[in-house]
Structure formats: structure tokens, C-alpha cells
Amino acid sequence: MIDIQDWLMKSTLDSIFKVGFGVDLDTLSGSKEQGTRFSKAFDDSNFIIFHRFVDLFWEVKRYLNIGLEAQLKRNLKVIDDFVFQLIHSKRELMNTGFERSKEDMLSRFLMASIEDPENMTDKYLRDIILNFLIAGKDTSANTLTWFFYMLCKHPFVQEKIAMEIKEVTAMPENQNIEGFAECLTDEVLDKMHYLHAALTETLRLYPAVPLDGKSAEEDDVLPNGMKVKKGDGISYMAYAMGRLTEIWGENAEEFIPERWLDNGKFLPQSSFKFVAFHAGPRICLGKEFAYRQMKILAAVLIFFFKFKLGDESYIARYRTMFTLHMDKGLHLLAFHRSCP
Numbered sequence: 001m002i003d004i005q006d007w008l009m010k011s012t013l014d015s016i017f018k019v020g021f022g023v024d025l026d027t028l029s030g031s032k033e034q035g036t037r038f039s040k041a042f043d044d045s046n047f048i049i050f051h052r053f054v055d056l057f058w059e060v061k062r063y064l065n066i067g068l069e070a071q072l073k074r075n076l077k078v079i080d081d082f083v084f085q086l087i088h089s090k091r092e093l094m095n096t097g098f099e100r101s102k103e104d105m106l107s108r109f110l111m112a113s114i115e116d117p118e119n120m121t122d123k124y125l126r127d128i129i130l131n132f133l134i135a136g137k138d139t140s141a142n143t144l145t146w147f148f149y150m151l152c153k154h155p156f157v158q159e160k161i162a163m164e165i166k167e168v169t170a171m172p173e174n175q176n177i178e179g180f181a182e183c184l185t186d187e188v189l190d191k192m193h194y195l196h197a198a199l200t201e202t203l204r205l206y207p208a209v210p211l212d213g214k215s216a217e218e219d220d221v222l223p224n225g226m227k228v229k230k231g232d233g234i235s236y237m238a239y240a241m242g243r244l245t246e247i248w249g250e251n252a253e254e255f256i257p258e259r260w261l262d263n264g265k266f267l268p269q270s271s272f273k274f275v276a277f278h279a280g281p282r283i284c285l286g287k288e289f290a291y292r293q294m295k296i297l298a299a300v301l302i303f304f305f306k307f308k309l310g311d312e313s314y315i316a317r318y319r320t321m322f323t324l325h326m327d328k329g330l331h332l333l334a335f336h337r338s339c340p
């Protein structure tokens with residue numbers, strides 16, 4: 001039995017490090033002790049910071065450096081040391097003129113910092129790195145976890161996705177994993193309309209950012225006439241909006257990927273209706289990256305394996321965090337598709 005949520009959290013972290021910072025962290029196989037320490041410190045800090053919402057005395061504990069706040073301080077040191085080390089070694093690598101290092105995001109930010117060293121300090125670069133990690137790691141991993149949960153609860157959908165992947169990639173069943181992953185070009189992924197729809201349907205019901213908010217920069221009036229004063233906070237709940245019958249019809253609570261399809265082609269909805277990625281000028285910057293990453297992971301796993309819940313009657317619950325984490329993980333059985 002595997003806890004797929006744990007594996008997905010590790011693989012999205014590894015993938016952001018590779019694409020964003022050009023580093024093989026390899027927390028998935030745990031081969032690098034430093035990477036595993038960083039990853040644990042990052043996840044624990046995330047939890048402790050969220051816990052501040054329900055702990056009236058967190059500031060006192062921070063002042064006295066006790067309890068979770070003392071733990072947070074230690075974790076932040078692990079995170080800072082790791083990230084500053086990453087920035088320094090990347091800078092050294094760039095100074096040697098190693099061309100490939102210019103391909104990732106961090107290298108580009110480092111090049112920009114040469115032009116503007118006063119504003120783009122190492123602390124600023126550290127915050128950029130952590131910002132991308134916070135925005136892009138748990139969100140994709142949580143979405144994929146709920147997606148696999150939905151596929152186990154709806155085996156017919158899982159089989160339809162498996163068929164689509166087989167048809168679009170035209171790969172033989174005895175293909176090896178590396179060869180299969182290589183065939184997943186943008187062009188091939190774009191043809192996976194049903195998979196795209198199933199991921200989007202998952203996000204409608206289980207938005208990775210379930211509650212979001214903004215504060216008004218100036219006095220304003222909302223479209224329904226409500227007056228907002230400068231500095232007022234406004235929250236919206238993507239989790240509730242995804243389940244409103246006024247928006248999605250009578251079957252709003254049901255998982256139906258077909259609602260996103262028109263003649264077999266994915267039909268996007270307004271981002272003000274489907275708000276999982278936010279909307280307007282501050283819409284998620286990583287949306288396309290997230291879909292690509294989630295489609296690659298899902299396609300590889302579903303092409304080779306069929307998934308079932310360890311306990312068929314299991315009802316998943318969410319854990320209150322910044323993102324929609326599944327409580328106690330998702331324990332699945334994986335069967336190789338080539339085995340009868």
C-alpha cells in the first residue's frame with residue numbers, strides 16, 4: 001500500500017527545484033540528506049505558521065522562544081541556510097560561464113540582480129524562491145491527491161483516462177517508463193482533453209486554495225452595489241463556490257468531467273466562475289505549468305498502473321491548512337496494467 005499524497009508532495013517539490021532552480025533535490029527517493037531536511041523544515045514551518053491563526057499566544061511564545069515558535073525558529077534557520085547556499089552556488093556556477101545554468105528561473109533572476117543589486121539582494125532572491133515553493137508545491141500535489149481519490153471512487157473515469165492516454169500517445173503496453181515519459185510533449189498533452197477535464201473537475205470540487213482574500217487598495221463599489229472602503233479585507237471561498245447549484249446546476253456536488261467537454265474538446269469557463277486559480281490581474285502565474293506538471297504525472301502513473309483505495313469505503317477528509325491537504329494521506333493499491 002502506498003501513501004500517494006506523500007509521494008506527490010515529494011515529487012512536486014523535486015519538480016519545482018529542477019525546473020525553477022536547476023537542482024536535483026531528490027526527496028522522492030530521499031537520496032540527499034540535506035534536501036530531505038529542508039523539505040521537512042519547509043512543511044513543518046507551513047503548518048506552524050497556519051497554527052498561529054488558532055493560537056492566541058503565539059506572539060508570547062515567539063518572544064519567549066518556546067513551543068512551536070522555538071521549533072519554527074529552528075526550521076527557518078534550516079530553510080535560510082539551504083536557500084542561501086543554493087543562491088551562492090548558483091552564482092558561482094554562472095560566474096564560471098556554465099551555459100546550462102541560465103535555463104532555469106533562478107539563473108534568470110540572478111542575471112537580473114546583476115543589473116539591480118540594490119533591490120535584488122540575496123534576501124529578496126530567497127523570498128522569490130520560497131514564494132514559488134509555497135505557491136507551487138502543495139497546490140499541485142494536493143490537487144493530484146484529490147484527483148486520484150476521485151478516480152478510485154469513479155473507476156469508469158479512471159478507465160476513460162487510461163484509454164485516452166493510450167490513444168493519444170499510441171504507445172505499446174510493453175513500453176518502458178523513460179520512453180513513455182519522453183513521448184509526453186506539449187503537443188501530445190494538449191490532446192488529452194478528458195484528462196484535462198477530470199483535473200479541472202477535481203479543482204472545482206477540491207480547490208487547492210479553498211479560501212482566498214484580498215484587501216482594497218482604495219474605496220470601491222462591488223458589482224452588486226456593496227461599498228468597500230480602502231483597507232477592507234474581502235474573502236471568497238472557492239470551495240463553496242465550486243459546489244453552488246446557482247453556479248454549476250443541480251448536479252454541482254457530483255464529479256462529472258464531461259461538464260467541461262464540448263464535442264470531446266475541453267471547454268474552459270470564465271476564471272470568475274471557476275476560481276480555483278484566482279482571477280484578474282493576480283491570477284495564478286503557474287497555471288499552465290501546473291496543468292502540464294499534473295498531466296505528465298497523471299499520464300505516466302495511469303498508463304502503467306490502475307489504482308484502488310486500500311479501503312474501498314474510505315471517505316477522505318481535508319486537513320485545515322493554507323492548501324486543501326488530505327487528512328491522514330491517501331492510501332492506495334497500485335496494480336500494473338500489464339498484469340491480468
Ligand code: HEM
Binds near residue numbers: 208212283
Ligand atoms: C493546481 C495547482 C495550483 C493552484 C490551484 C494554484 C492557485 C493559485 C491561486 C488561487 C493563487 C492566488 C493566490 C492569492 O490570491 O494570493 C495563485 C497565485 C500564484 N501562483 Fe498558483 N496555483 C497552482 C500552482 C502553481 C504553480 C505550480 C506555481 C509555480 C510554479 C504557481 C505560482 C503562483 C504564483 C507566483 C502566484 C502569485 C501570483 C500573483 O500574486 O501575482 N502556482 N495560485
